[in-house]
Amino acid sequence: MVRLFGTDGVRGVANRDLTAELALDLAVAAAHVLGDVGAFEGHRPAAVVGRDPRASGEFLECAVVAGLASAGVDVRRVGILPTPAIAHLTEAMAADLGVMLSASHNPMPDNGIKFFARGGHKLPDAVEDAIERRMREKWERPIGSAVGRIRDDVGAEERYVDHLLASLPHRLDGLRVVVDCAHGAAYRVAPAALERAGADVIAVGAEPDGRNINEGCGSTYVERL
Structure with missing residues (x-):
C-alpha cells in the first residue's frame, strides 16, 4: 500500500485523491492514535482547525471537523489562516491537535491535510504511520x-497578529513594503x-475567491514584485 503521508502531510487533487471521506477517516484515526499515546x-x-482559501477547503474542513467531533474531540475552527498560525494556536490554546488544510504553492485543484x-x-513519522493503520480498523x-x-x-486571527508583532525586534515605521499574498491564507x-x-x-x-490562489502570483511569480 502506498503511504498516504508525504513530507508535508497528505496531499493530492481535491475530490479525486483527497476526498471528503478520506479527510474524515484521517481525522478520526488521528484522534484515536493521539488518544492511544496518552495525548488526551x-x-x-x-x-484547532484552519484552512487556506481554496474552494475545496470548505468541504474538506467540514469533513475533518465532523471526523474529530465524532471521535469525541472538541473543535475550534479558526478560519482562513496561514499554516504557522495553526501551529502557534495549537500551542497557545493548549490544544491536543492542530489541522491545517492547504497545499501551499500548489495549483488550486490540489489540497492537503497537515496535522x-x-x-x-x-x-x-511513526505517528503518521499509526494513523494510516488505524484507518483500516x-x-x-x-x-x-x-x-x-x-x-x-x-x-x-487577531491573537496571531499580536503574536507576530510581539516577535518583531523593532517597528517598521518609514518602510514601504510590497507583499504578495498569492490570494492565499495570509491575505x-x-x-x-x-x-x-x-x-x-x-x-x-x-x-481570494476560492479559485485564484497562486494564479499568476506567489512564490513562483516573484517577478510581479
Missing part, C-alpha cells in the same frame, strides 16, 4: 455528551501585521 489523558481533547501534535509540532463511537463540540473562534494577516508594525503596505494578490 486526564482531560477532554481539543483541536500538528500538542505544542504545535509536526507529527513524527473499527472503532467505538462516543455517544451523548461524549461527542465533540464545535465552535468558531473569531478572535484567533489578511500579512498586510495587517505589517501595517500595525508601522509600514506603508502595498498588498497584491489579496483578493
